[in-house]
Amino acid sequence: MQHATGGWGPVPQTPSGPHGWTEPTGHVALPPVAPPVHSMPVPHAPGGPVGTGHTTLAVLLIGPAGAGKTTVARHWANSRPVPTAHISLDDVREWVCSGFADPQAGWNDHSEAQYRLARRTCGFAARNFLANGISCIVDDAVFPDRPVVGLGGWKRHVGPALLPVVLLPGLEVVLERNAERSGNRRLSDEEVARIHGRMAGWYGSGLPIIDNSHYDVETTARALDDVLARAVASPPRW
Secondary structure, three states: OOEOOEOOOOOOOOOOOOOOOOOOOOOOOOOOOOOOHHHOOOOOOOOOOOOOOOOOOEEEEEOOOOOOHHHHHHHHHHHOOOOEEEEEHHHHHOOOOOOOOOHHHOOOHHHHHHHHHHHHHHHHHHHHHHHOOOEEEEEEOOOOOOHHHOHHHHHHHHOOOOEEEEEOOOHHHHHHHHHOOOHHHOOOHHHHHHHHHHHHHHOOOOOOEEOOOOOOHHHHHHHHHHHHHHHHHOOOOO
C-alpha cells in the first residue's frame, strides 16, 4: 500500500495495539485537541451509566431507512469529549456521480460492486482515523440475512474490535421519517416496510438493539453511548 499520492518511501506500519488494527495506514502525528464547549457529552443521571468517556472506539450503527442512523451517529460523534469521526456509507457511495448504481433501480452486480468499493473506502478511512487516535462511527443498513452486505465485511475492513449496534424503531416511525426525505434517499412505503421487516432478524442475534421510536436525537445518542460503554466492558460475540 502506498501513500495517497504515490510511492515516496516505505509506508509506516501501524503496530498492533489493543484494538487489533494492524494494517498499514498513513499515520500522521496529531496534536491533542480540546473539545469545543458545544461538543461536551450529554450529562447522565446521577448514579447512571458513565458512558464511553475518553475511550477510542470503532462503531458500526446499523438500521433500516428512516431509523435515524446518520443523524444519531453525527450527534453522538459531535457530543464526545474526544476527537470522533462520522462516516456515512450512503454519503461515500454517492461520491460516484456519473454511473452511480442506484439500489432503487434494483440490486445487481453493478450496485453490489459499488457497495463493496464504498465499504472498503469507509474501512480504510476508519482505520486511518483510529491509527491517529480518533474514534470513528460508521452507519450502514446491514441486513442480517444477506452475507454480501453483512457484518463480516465490516469486521475485515475496520478491525476485530468493531462494535455493532442496531437502531430499530417501529415501522410507523420509519415510514413517517422516510416521507420527509427527498431525492434518491426517499424510498417507497413498500420498500421501507420490506427493509424494516428484514431488520427484525437482528432480534436474537446477540447484538445490542435500541428502539428509538419515542426518543429524540439527543436521548438516542445518549442511549447509544450507554450501550457502547457496556459493550466495551463485555464485548458482544458476532
